[in-house]
Amino acid sequence: MRFRSNLKALALVPVLLMAGAFVADAAELNSSATVARDVVTLGDVFDNAGDAADVIVGAAPAPGTSIDISVSKLSLLARRNGLAWRNTTGLTHISVSRNGVTVPDADVSSAIVSAIKDNNPSLLPTTSMQVDFTGGNAGIKVGEQDATTVKVEQISFNVRNGAFDAIVRAPANDANATLRRVIGRAYAVADVPVLLHDVTPGTVVTQADIQWIKLPAARVSSNVITTTTNIIGMSPRYPVRAGEPVRLTDMQMPIAVAKGSVVDMNYSTGALTLLARGRAMQSGAIGDTIDILNPRSSRTVQGVIEGPNRVRIDNLTAPKIQAQTVPQNIDLKS
Numbered sequence: 001m002r003f004r005s006n007l008k009a010l011a012l013v014p015v016l017l018m019a020g021a022f023v024a025d026a027a028e029l030n031s032s033a034t035v036a037r038d039v040v041t042l043g044d045v046f047d048n049a050g051d052a053a054d055v056i057v058g059a060a061p062a063p064g065t066s067i068d069i070s071v072s073k074l075s076l077l078a079r080r081n082g083l084a085w086r087n088t089t090g091l092t093h094i095s096v097s098r099n100g101v102t103v104p105d106a107d108v109s110s111a112i113v114s115a116i117k118d119n120n121p122s123l124l125p126t127t128s129m130q131v132d133f134t135g136g137n138a139g140i141k142v143g144e145q146d147a148t149t150v151k152v153e154q155i156s157f158n159v160r161n162g163a164f165d166a167i168v169r170a171p172a173n174d175a176n177a178t179l180r181r182v183i184g185r186a187y188a189v190a191d192v193p194v195l196l197h198d199v200t201p202g203t204v205v206t207q208a209d210i211q212w213i214k215l216p217a218a219r220v221s222s223n224v225i226t227t228t229t230n231i232i233g234m235s236p237r238y239p240v241r242a243g244e245p246v247r248l249t250d251m252q253m254p255i256a257v258a259k260g261s262v263v264d265m266n267y268s269t270g271a272l273t274l275l276a277r278g279r280a281m282q283s284g285a286i287g288d289t290i291d292i293l294n295p296r297s298s299r300t301v302q303g304v305i306e307g308p309n310r311v312r313i314d315n316l317t318a319p320k321i322q323a324q325t326v327p328q329n330i331d332l333k334s
Contacts (some may be wrong), residue, residue, distance in 0.1 A: 016192060029074065032095040036144050039094055042083065045074060052081040062178035063100025064141030068093040100141030102310040103148045103170050108138040108182065112166055115152040116186055116251060120159060128191070130214055133184040140170050140180055147171045155236045162187040180243050188217040193228055197242045204235050204254050215245065235285075253285030256308050265303055267313040274313075277304075 002328050028047040034046050038060050043053025061067040071091045077145040078085050109131035117123050133139075142148055153171035157164045162185040169177050191229050192235045193210045194272045210228060234251040257263055258284060267274040284305050292311060303311030 010063065024163050027078065027083050028090075029071070029085060029087070029091060030094065031089075031091060032097070034097050036099045038098075040069070040100055041080065041221050042074075042078065044083065044245055045069070045094060045096065046078070046083065049083060051084045051225070055081050060098045061096065062141070063098050063143045063146075064102070064139070065100075066095050066097035069096055094145065099144050100304060101144055101146070103138070103140040103150050105133065105138050105144060107134075107148070108140055108150050108168070111150050111168065112155070112182070112184075112186060115155045115166065116157045116164065119155065121156060122159070123188075124149055128189050128214070129186050130189040130216070131184060131186045132250065133182065138182050140168060140182070142170050142177075144221055146174070146183060149173070157186070161185070189214040190217045190220045190226060192224060192226055192245055194219060194244060194246060195242050198241050199236050200256060201236050201238065204233065205251075207232055213243070220245070225251070253287065256285050256286050256305050257282075257284050257290060257311070259283040261309055263303070263309045265292060265294075265302075265311055265313050266306075278311075280309075 001225055022232070027049055030045055030047065033040075033045045039055040040060050041053060042055045042057060043049040043050075045057065046053075055077065057074065059182040063114050070093055071087060071122070075085065075087060092120075095119055099287075112131050113129045117125060117127070123129075137308050140150055148170075149172035150170040153167045153169050157165060164184060166182045166184050167179050167272070169179055170179055171177055192215050194213055195220065196209055196211050199205060199209065208230070210231065220226065225248055230248060231246055231251060235254040238250060238254050240246055240250055259282055261280050263274045263278055263280050265274075265278050276294065276296065278294050278301070281291040281293055281300065284290040286305050287306065288305050289302055290305060290311070292303050293299075295303055301313060303313050304311050
C-alpha cells in the first residue's frame, strides 16, 4: 500500500510542476499603462500577454491625455483570446495615458492670430498681436512620430475684449487627428523700448541700456517713446525705473550747463563780437534758454545753450550785458 501511495505522489509531481509554471507565466493586469501609438493592445495593459499581445483593445487617448478602460471589457477580451487571467485585486478600471510631444505655444499663437485676422478684416495684416492662453499655455500635443503642426478649424473672436474660443487640429494635415479646444485672449500690442535698469538724471542713455518689450496697444499713448531715436543719447529729467514705458516728457538732451556754473556768453552782430562770462542761474541742455547773471552789471540776461558751458545771447537780451563794445573777436573774459 505504501508503495502504491508513493507512485501516486510521484505521478502528481509533473502536474504540480506544470501548475507552478502556469501560475508563474499567468498574465497580470497593470493598474495603469502608457502607450506611444494610436491604439491600445492587450500587450500594453497585460504583462505576459503572449500571443494575445497584439490584440487591439481600442483607440488610444489623444497625445498627452489619458482614458479609463473597464476591467470587465479587458477580461472578456482576454478570455476570448485565450489569455489566462483572474481579477484577484478587485480592479474595476485601469488608466491608460499616451505619450505626446508639445506643439510650441508660439506656433499655436501664430495660427490663432492668422485665423483672427482672416475673420476680422478691420484688423490690419501688419497688426502685431499677443495671445494669452487660459491656464498659461495651449497644451497641444501630438504623437511622438507626428509633425508638430497645428491648424485652426473654427474660431470665435470678441473684438471688444479680445476673448477667443478656437477648435484646432494637430497635426495640421491629419484628418484623423483629435480636435482640441483652445481659449484665451488676443490683443494688439506695440513694441516699446524700456530701460534695463533704473536711470537717474545726468546719465546719458546708450544702446546697451535698452531692451524691447510688448505692451497692449491701448496702453501706448502718443507720449510714450516707441523708437530709440528719442531715448538713446538722451538723459532723464527725473529718475526712470527699469522695464517701464518711457515718456517723451521724461527725457531731455544731456545737461550741458549746470546751475551755478560759469559760462561763456557770446553775442555777435555784423562785424561786432562781444564775449563775456556769467553764472548760470538754471541748468539746461543744448537748445534750452536759461537765465545768466552778468557779474559786471549784476543783471540777468537770457541765453541759448550751444554747448558745454557755452551760450549764445540773442539780440533782444544783448543790451543787458552792458559790456564794452569792442572790435570783432576782442575777448572780455579777463
